[in-house]
Every structure is written in C-alpha cells, then in structure tokens.
Amino acid sequence: MSFSSAAANSPTTNSSQPTSAAVTLSHVSKIFGRFAALRDVSAEFAAGKLHAILGDNGAGKTTLLRAMVGLSQPTRGTISLLGNADLRAATAEIGYMAHPTLLYEEMSGMENLRYFAALYGIRDHQPCERAISAVGLDPALTRRVGQYSQGMRQRLSLARALVHDPKILFLDEPFSNVDVVSAREMVHVLAQMRDLGKTIFIVTHQAALLEGVADEFVCMAAGQISARARELPSSLERGAPPARTTL
Amino acid sequence: MSLGEITRVSLAKDLRLEWRSKDAINSMLFFALLVVVIFSFSFDPTAEESRHIAGGIVWVAFLFAAVVALNQTWARELRNQVLDAYRVSPAPANALFISKAVGNFIFVAVLEALMAPLFMVFYNLRSIGPAYQLVVVAVLATWALVANGTFFAAMSIRTRSREVMLPLILFPISIPALLAMVSATTAILTGEGAYRFWVVLLVVYDVVFTTVCLLLFETVLHAE
Numbered sequence: 001m002s003f004s005s006a007a008a009n010s011p012t013t014n015s016s017q018p019t020s021a022a023v024t025l026s027h028v029s030k031i032f033g034r035f036a037a038l039r040d041v042s043a044e045f046a047a048g049k050l051h052a053i054l055g056d057n058g059a060g061k062t063t064l065l066r067a068m069v070g071l072s073q074p075t076r077g078t079i080s081l082l083g084n085a086d087l088r089a090a091t092a093e094i095g096y097m098a099h100p101t102l103l104y105e106e107m108s109g110m111e112n113l114r115y116f117a118a119l120y121g122i123r124d125h126q127p128c129e130r131a132i133s134a135v136g137l138d139p140a141l142t143r144r145v146g147q148y149s150q151g152m153r154q155r156l157s158l159a160r161a162l163v164h165d166p167k168i169l170f171l172d173e174p175f176s177n178v179d180v181v182s183a184r185e186m187v188h189v190l191a192q193m194r195d196l197g198k199t200i201f202i203v204t205h206q207a208a209l210l211e212g213v214a215d216e217f218v219c220m221a222a223g224q225i226s227a228r229a230r231e232l233p234s235s236l237e238r239g240a241p242p243a244r245t246t247l
Numbered sequence: 248m249s250l251g252e253i254t255r256v257s258l259a260k261d262l263r264l265e266w267r268s269k270d271a272i273n274s275m276l277f278f279a280l281l282v283v284v285i286f287s288f289s290f291d292p293t294a295e296e297s298r299h300i301a302g303g304i305v306w307v308a309f310l311f312a313a314v315v316a317l318n319q320t321w322a323r324e325l326r327n328q329v330l331d332a333y334r335v336s337p338a339p340a341n342a343l344f345i346s347k348a349v350g351n352f353i354f355v356a357v358l359e360a361l362m363a364p365l366f367m368v369f370y371n372l373r374s375i376g377p378a379y380q381l382v383v384v385a386v387l388a389t390w391a392l393v394a395n396g397t398f399f400a401a402m403s404i405r406t407r408s409r410e411v412m413l414p415l416i417l418f419p420i421s422i423p424a425l426l427a428m429v430s431a432t433t434a435i436l437t438g439e440g441a442y443r444f445w446v447v448l449l450v451v452y453d454v455v456f457t458t459v460c461l462l463l464f465e466t467v468l469h470a471e
Contacts, residue, residue: 069335070334070335071331071334071335071471072471073471088337091335091336091337092337094335096331096332096335098328098331100327100328101327102327102328102329102331102332103327103329104260104264104323104327104329105326105327106263106264106267106268107260107263107264107267111263115256115257115260116332116336118252118253118256119253119256119332119333119336119337119338120336120337120338121337144267160332
C-alpha cells in the first residue's frame, strides 16, 4: 500500500484496471417491519472503480452499504463480494468507514490503528503509520481521539478503514463535518487508491466533491437504484436532491 | 492471527481503556462499599451470626456490583459504534467474548480483593474452616458471574433499556451459581456443611455455561 504516488485527481477511469464485478447484488431487499429500506435491488459494480452513491435521506444508501459489508442481512436476495457469496469469508478484503467514527475516544490515533490492524493479523507498526500519514495526520500524535477535532476523527476513521490494505472500500459520508480543503485532500487520497486498483464505494451528500473523480454516480430513491451515470447528474450539480424515479 | 493473540490484544485494549476511564472500577467500588456499610448498620450481627449471613451479603453485593461492570463492557463498544469495526473484521467472535469475560473477571477480582478486608472488619469475620478455600470459591464464583454476565450483556446491548434488561435476564439464570457460592462460602466460614458439593456444582455450572456462551456468541455478535 503506497499513498505517496503522484497526484491522481485526474478524472475517472484507468483503463488498465480490471473491470470484473467487485460487488454483485441480486434482487436484494431489506425490510424493517413494514418499511422497505431496499426494494429488489440488482446491480453489478465493476472492480477498480470509484462508485459514488447518492440520494435523499432515507433513500437506502446506508442500508445498501451495510448490507454490502455484511453488517445487515438482506431480507431477500444475495450479495457477492469478489465473486464470493459468503460475506464473512471476504471480510479481510473490505474496509468500512461508517458515519460514526468506529474509534475508541480514550486511545490515541496510533493506539486505535494498532488495535484494529491486529484484528487483521497485522503486527507491524508500518502499515499503521503509512495509513495515518496518508490521511494527513501525524503518527506521533499522542493526543486521545476524544480530543481530536471532527475533521481529524473523520481522517483517522478513513485511516482505520485503509490500514489492512483492503481491495474494496465502503465509505459512508466520509466528508461530513470536514472542511472543504480537508475533504478535497481526502478525495485526492481516494482517487490515488482507485488508480492503484481498489474498488471504492462512497455514500455522500456532497456529490460535487467527486465530480471528475468518480467513475460512476449511482442514484438511489425509495430503496431502489434509480439511475447510474458516468457524469454527475445535472440535478445534483448544485446540491439539488436527485429526482425520484420509479423503476 | 490466532484466537489467543486477538484475545490478548482485545484484553490489553480493554484494560487500557478501563485504566484511563476507571468507569467500571469506580462505580463498582462505590456500590459495593455502600452495600457493606448499609448492611452493617442494618444488622449489627455478632461474630457467630456474621459467619452465617456474610456469604449471602458478600455475594449479593458482588453480583450487583458486577452488573455495573458488565454494562460498561459493552457500552464502551457502542459509543461510536466501534463494535461494527470488529464485526466487519475477520477476527473470531469468541476472541472478543473471552477478552471481555477475562477483563470483567479481573475487574471484579480487584473489587473482591479490595472489599474483602472491609467485610472482615465490618462483620467481625473469622473463618473456622480453611480460609484458602475461599480463594477457590471466589475464582469459580466470579467466573460464573462474569461469563454469563458478559454473554447476556452482549445480548441486551441492542435493547432500549439494556441496563434494566441485564439483571432481569442474568439474575434468574445465576440462581444455581449464587446458591452454590453462598453455601460454599458459609460452609467455609462456619466449618459446617458440604463445601465440596457446592464447589463441584460451581465447576459444573462454569463449564456448562462457558461452553454454551462460546457456542452462541458469534450468533449474538452478528445479530442485527
């Protein structure tokens, strides 16, 4: 894992990357009581691409992401990661950043990363230092995470998702509460990773940040994928909500 | 990484968090101290009476105090939803259970070590039977409390009123162990009764419930 290569903010697809499906959804539904958060979603997402998942609040973006990482079991349908329908078997290959930070506030950034790295069998300090540096934080910072600013927590949360060098990254609102400059730096890091062959899913309301970087924009509405486009839909360019589309 | 290695790093992490926050130890100590003081004012027993009632008072105090630690164990994992980071990792579920149970065992054992002298002073306790046997009972009884408690606390973390839910589930299922630990302690303090029978019961209880908890914990961890 190297995040120090040349800037990679250039738009979209790297043609040398593999294009087989990293994630396959087949008739996936998720029902909470009488509410269908996901409704018969079927899709294939190519490997080595950056997929931006957009949509209104309650459109099913986070539910879809949690189902893809195995945190939420679909009520119906199947999900395959890298061709493997057993999501537990693919856990070593995925990195997950949720809306909450998934970090212990009483420990320093490095202590957090070393613990989470250990869960993936990593004993070395180097991957932790590399991940923490890649997101623009200082590995020597001894301050506890509870004393970090919100932006620093988000960066560290991204570092936690990267520490084991996963093949697929699932990021839920990685730019929320982050200032524009820091958010652009995070996008830069993610674009680099995509160019190195990683598949990245980003759930965000800040679609404009990914314009020219994302390979695909996936719009969700009412628990379904309403549109997939290579360019940012014009309705979203100024932060407007996506049009609700019934499939 | 092996089960043992992940258990070790998870335990080290829990001990570090507790050392820094002291959430569990402080609450348990104050709670147990209050129980000792209140009971000593309420009963004012003679030395002979103390030997007969101390087993019950000691273990009920430790049981209630342990619930405080057990709730803290998982509350820490729910803050910032850190548990999800464990759930999406390839680390074995049982490593988390064992590390939490051992961590709780250490916290409750520290509490017992600190409170035992106070019990002896407040209740004027002198053991007639061999006192070293109290250590055996303490180890087995503490494990009985924390193994079940850790498991049921994990089960109740997603319920709305988990702090009430835990004792409601844990106490009834702990009755055989509580009976054994109280009776064994009383047998040692008074020098009467079937100490060996109660210790065997505690051993059986520990083995059966630890096995069941290990078999079911993965399902509990990954439940929605």
